[in-house]
Amino acid sequence: MGSVDQATTGGLLQRYDEALARDPMAALGLVRQWMREDWRSLFAELRAHRPIFVTPAFTVVTRFADVAEVLSHEEVFSVRSFGPRLDAALGAPFMLGRDATPMNWREKGLMRVMLEPGDAGRVRELAGRLADDLLDAAGQRGRIDAVQELFRPVALGVSAGYFGVPGPDPQTLSRWMRAIVADGFANPLADPRIQAASVEAGAELVAYLRGRLAARRAGDVPSDDVFGRLAGSRLPGGIGMTDDRIVINMAGMPLGFVESAPGAMAEAVEQLLLRPQVLAEALEAAGDPERFEPYVWEALRFSPFFKLIPRLCEQDHVVAAGTPRATLVPAGTYVLAAPASAMFDADVVPEPEEFRLDRPRHHRLFFGTGHHACLGVHVAGPVITETVRRLLLRPGVRLLPPPEGSIAYSLGIFPDRFALGLGPGVQEG
Numbered sequence: 001m002g003s004v005d006q007a008t009t010g011g012l013l014q015r016y017d018e019a020l021a022r023d024p025m026a027a028l029g030l031v032r033q034w035m036r037e038d039w040r041s042l043f044a045e046l047r048a049h050r051p052i053f054v055t056p057a058f059t060v061v062t063r064f065a066d067v068a069e070v071l072s073h074e075e076v077f078s079v080r081s082f083g084p085r086l087d088a089a090l091g092a093p094f095m096l097g098r099d100a101t102p103m104n105w106r107e108k109g110l111m112r113v114m115l116e117p118g119d120a121g122r123v124r125e126l127a128g129r130l131a132d133d134l135l136d137a138a139g140q141r142g143r144i145d146a147v148q149e150l151f152r153p154v155a156l157g158v159s160a161g162y163f164g165v166p167g168p169d170p171q172t173l174s175r176w177m178r179a180i181v182a183d184g185f186a187n188p189l190a191d192p193r194i195q196a197a198s199v200e201a202g203a204e205l206v207a208y209l210r211g212r213l214a215a216r217r218a219g220d221v222p223s224d225d226v227f228g229r230l231a232g233s234r235l236p237g238g239i240g241m242t243d244d245r246i247v248i249n250m251a252g253m254p255l256g257f258v259e260s261a262p263g264a265m266a267e268a269v270e271q272l273l274l275r276p277q278v279l280a281e282a283l284e285a286a287g288d289p290e291r292f293e294p295y296v297w298e299a300l301r302f303s304p305f306f307k308l309i310p311r312l313c314e315q316d317h318v319v320a321a322g323t324p325r326a327t328l329v330p331a332g333t334y335v336l337a338a339p340a341s342a343m344f345d346a347d348v349v350p351e352p353e354e355f356r357l358d359r360p361r362h363h364r365l366f367f368g369t370g371h372h373a374c375l376g377v378h379v380a381g382p383v384i385t386e387t388v389r390r391l392l393l394r395p396g397v398r399l400l401p402p403p404e405g406s407i408a409y410s411l412g413i414f415p416d417r418f419a420l421g422l423g424p425g426v427q428e429g
């Protein structure tokens, strides 16, 4: 069974340097492997010794101020590293694929209005109800695959009940999302089969949403959800969206959510269960959603779902100019901003290894920051925290031994499995 993972003491950079002198491809392979398997150690070493780590293939940015700098300069660090793939899938631009365009500015504003922060209570209630039903169904079995049987169905249920995008069925919606996200974020070698699967899934998704929109216009679908609001929206001055833009923006709702929310829930639950003392305190607070929330957010700081955020450097730029770590990032190269590292930068986050509930909100980078900061944060928050709360309120929730007790990802990004013990049962491990 796992224990709290800590960064080990050094040596990785020396191994990288030696490998680089012999075989640059092998050296990059090592970095990629450490990013997957030993990211805490890699980031700790980089923060201390090479905070802006320029390799022949990409630059990794590890300090808090520098991650914020990269993510706040959309004209220099663009989303062209993945944006064109999203466009290809949806057949039209979506805000996450474009930087500093009037379309991005305008549609993000409109979608912020549609995702009304005041919906938090309703969303929390929906997620809680879905979670309790799923937990009731699993209750007698003594264990649960938290990803397949709880987290993903809750996310898909929220997509249906709040966004108004149930998909033809949850499995198909889930399959479309994975195909599109895989091409954008897990296809480094531009495999044409992954690209074709994404374009096909995107075409099916867009056709489906067009059909839903037509049904709404015909009054066949109840409209008390985000899709209904958007379909009916005509703001003063003719402000609104064409049907084409409504469809693309509705496609972006489940795309931003149905994999990232289960991933974040799994990571937060694991971090809480690895800390018995913290868990006991969290359970004390679990009667009150507001008191419980900070436990989930601090847990997620220890293992955010998006550990790295990719960008393309559009023009030569000195990151951290005027500081001793100032480093030129050359135009045309890839940049990986690392929130997972930034949130452990002791210059900004005091005693980062301590689990603390009083950390200020601006230290949390798991929803990104800057130009592309997460649009869905007011929805994701209550869904993640309420689902985790309902799970932990059940008696006997515990980690199980690996392999099935570890969080399993496919392609390194899609949460697939996370078995937990539930109920009295025999203590395993």
Ligand code: HEM
Pocket: 071, 079, 095, 096, 097, 108, 252, 253, 254, 256, 257, 260, 261, 264, 305, 306, 309, 310, 366, 367, 368, 369, 371, 372, 373, 374, 375, 376, 377, 379, 380
């Ligand atoms: C209701 C659920 C969600 C929706 C509708 C949503 C939607 C979006 C959208 C549309 C963007 C792009 C914004 C832009 O381009 O300006 C975005 C960005 C982002 N979202 Fe979410 N999201 C949701 C949940 C989540 C969750 C659960 C996480 C992780 C815990 C997450 C993490 C992020 C991050 C890190 C970014 C920044 C990406 C970047 O800078 O490249 N989101 N989200």
